[in-house]
Amino acid sequence: MAKKRGFIKYKSYLFVDKDPVIDALRTEVSAQKVRYKQLSAASGVSSTAISNWFHGRTKRPQFCTVMAVTRALGKKGVGTNRAGNVYLTD
Numbered sequence: 001m002a003k004k005r006g007f008i009k010y011k012s013y014l015f016v017d018k019d020p021v022i023d024a025l026r027t028e029v030s031a032q033k034v035r036y037k038q039l040s041a042a043s044g045v046s047s048t049a050i051s052n053w054f055h056g057r058t059k060r061p062q063f064c065t066v067m068a069v070t071r072a073l074g075k076k077g078v079g080t081n082r083a084g085n086v087y088l089t090d
Helices: 020-032 036-043 047-054 063-072
Strands: 002-004 007-009 077-080 086-089
Touching (some): 020 047, 020 086
Antiparallel strands (some): 002 007
């Protein structure tokens, strides 16, 4: 980091296009063969919001909606392993 006229210059970082939790949720929804309407009814999150997550229109879903869908899928939470991969916990 080089200091220049009172500002600190930081190196840029690679921005992730979408939250990795979306992929973990998509995998679980696919494995359980759950429809968006069923998931919406069980979680209280609109089927439009869920569809937007999985089709790339929403990049960063809110934590409370992620947890509602996670619980509706029968999982307890979201975790990460040492490699940084996101998974749903039992």
